[in-house]
Amino acid sequence: MNETSGGTFVGMPAFPEAARAAVGDATLRANLRHATHTIRDKRARAVAELDDWAELRQAGKEIKDRTLRHLDEHLVRLEEAVTAAGGTVHWAADADEANRIVTALVRATGETEVVKVKSMATQEIGLNEHLEAEGIAAYETDLAELIVQLGDDRPSHILVPAIHRNRGEIRDIFREKMGRWGRPAPEGLSDTPADLAEAARLHLREKFLRARVGISGANFMVAETGTLVVVESEGNGRMCLTLPETLISVVGVEKVVPTWRDLEVFLQTLPRSSTAERMNPYTSMWTGTSDGDGPSAFHLVLLDNGRTDALADEVGRQALRCIRCSACLNVCPVYERASGHAYGSVYPGPIGAILTPQLRGTVSEIDASLPYASSLCGACYEVCPVAIDIPEVLVHLRERVAAEGGKGHRLERAAIKASSWVLDHPTALATGERIASATRALHPKRLPGPGARQWSEHRNLPELPAEPFRDWWKKNRR
Numbered sequence: 001m002n003e004t005s006g007g008t009f010v011g012m013p014a015f016p017e018a019a020r021a022a023v024g025d026a027t028l029r030a031n032l033r034h035a036t037h038t039i040r041d042k043r044a045r046a047v048a049e050l051d052d053w054a055e056l057r058q059a060g061k062e063i064k065d066r067t068l069r070h071l072d073e074h075l076v077r078l079e080e081a082v083t084a085a086g087g088t089v090h091w092a093a094d095a096d097e098a099n100r101i102v103t104a105l106v107r108a109t110g111e112t113e114v115v116k117v118k119s120m121a122t123q124e125i126g127l128n129e130h131l132e133a134e135g136i137a138a139y140e141t142d143l144a145e146l147i148v149q150l151g152d153d154r155p156s157h158i159l160v161p162a163i164h165r166n167r168g169e170i171r172d173i174f175r176e177k178m179g180r181w182g183r184p185a186p187e188g189l190s191d192t193p194a195d196l197a198e199a200a201r202l203h204l205r206e207k208f209l210r211a212r213v214g215i216s217g218a219n220f221m222v223a224e225t226g227t228l229v230v231v232e233s234e235g236n237g238r239m240c241l242t243l244p245e246t247l248i249s250v251v252g253v254e255k256v257v258p259t260w261r262d263l264e265v266f267l268q269t270l271p272r273s274s275t276a277e278r279m280n281p282y283t284s285m286w287t288g289t290s291d292g293d294g295p296s297a298f299h300l301v302l303l304d305n306g307r308t309d310a311l312a313d314e315v316g317r318q319a320l321r322c323i324r325c326s327a328c329l330n331v332c333p334v335y336e337r338a339s340g341h342a343y344g345s346v347y348p349g350p351i352g353a354i355l356t357p358q359l360r361g362t363v364s365e366i367d368a369s370l371p372y373a374s375s376l377c378g379a380c381y382e383v384c385p386v387a388i389d390i391p392e393v394l395v396h397l398r399e400r401v402a403a404e405g406g407k408g409h410r411l412e413r414a415a416i417k418a419s420s421w422v423l424d425h426p427t428a429l430a431t432g433e434r435i436a437s438a439t440r441a442l443h444p445k446r447l448p449g450p451g452a453r454q455w456s457e458h459r460n461l462p463e464l465p466a467e468p469f470r471d472w473w474k475k476n477r478r
């Protein structure tokens with residue numbers, strides 16, 4: 001599923017409605033709770049090992065901010081370096097243009113199959129679906145992405161896209177679907193992690209050895225040398241980046257860092273924040289092409305797709321610092337209950353709630369509802385390795401939705417206007433308080449009206465005192 005085509009993410013209902021099914025699914029909630037709590041505890045231990053974590057976090061924030069301020073210059077420098085090293089750079093203003101470029105590049109090779117490294121950018125533009133429509137099969141090779149693809153499912157987590165699946169479900173997907181895409185699952189496949197991993201390894205190895213075109217994203221691009229960097233844990237990325245003859249990388253423009261010194265900061269903060277590792281098992285770096293070593297053709301597709309719009313927003317632009325570690329998802333009480341699918345985008349959780357409405361605008365129902373998919377507890381900000389103040393951006397986007405007259409928020413504006421009037425008129429306030437206290441036995445336990453009823457479904461309304469405070473004060477303190 002992708003971000004733009006019919007029946008997909010954009011057509012989804014608003015967040016509260018989409019989250020309802022997940023909240024009522026006990027198995028899903030148990031899977032999510034177990035997984036997010038395990039990862040968050042491991043992350044906390046890995047981060048606590050470093051005495052200079054706060055300094056690294058600040059350095060990451062400043063490097064990203066500085067780079068974003070001069071993004072145009074760094075991208076031109078990157079293009080020059082990639083070109084000088086034998087690569088070709090393509091610029092894509094939006095998803096359609098990026099898909100067209102990649103399709104044409106694959107077509108030019110004469111191939112009808114590609115292997116893919118896990119990539120958020122290609123999911124964002126719906127590349128797999130586009131290629132499929134053009135008669136090109138795209139095979140995901142990351143284990144979790146493979147589970148999602150075989151299960152005809154959608155990712156629900158940035159780092160662990162199949163976090164909503166347990167081992168039994170994965171075994172069933174492998175048994176049923178692997179044969180349709182290539183080598184079938186071994187007879188009598190069990191649900192032990194070793195057996196599942198072996199089944200995936202055998203299935204994927206055939207594809208690695210056959211593929212002539214690889215497609216990737218990148219975690220970072222170093223402008224000074226034109227080097228791209230992919231960090232991963234399984235080694236599938238290394239296979240896709242080195243075995244095919246042609247490599248096409250689709251990367252968001254905000255992934256550029258000026259120098260190797262800058263990269264060094266993120267190679268410390270990203271693994272600890274994402275997989276709770278001191279460094280990633282596989283850190284692949286490549287610069288253009290090299291004779292007799294790796295792909296002989298390299299294409300870099302630089303993707304905007306709403307990023308420069310986000311850059312123009314002084315508050316919202318901090319979302320572009322994101323290094324996709326997913327730490328904010330693992331600590332978010334809303335994500336833990338609502339699951340990733342409810343966010344209607346490949347970017348779920350707190351970062352999705354601020355990034356998606358900026359990349360796509362707040363026009364659709366789902367995107368306008370995302371800034372409200374938070375309790376503003378601030379746990380996401382605490383763990384973010386580049387110090388994105390997600391609550392600040394959420395409130396900022398809520399203002400934007402309200403200013404645009406978002407559906408459902410007219411009521412909120414009317415309520416705030418009425419409250420302002422009452423608070424500006426002390427006599428009316430005192431009269432209202434007395435009436436409310438005198439009639440308190442008659443008050444409903446739930447509020448009436450569509451929005452208010454839902455709000456009070458899960459909350460206890462406060463008990464009103466028998467007399468207002470100002471009357472009590474007059475009697476007892478004067």
Ligand code: SF4
Pocket residue numbers: 273321322323324325326327328329351380383384385386387388
């Ligand atoms: S917003 Fe921060 S914590 Fe969340 S994925 Fe991005 S970098 Fe990680």
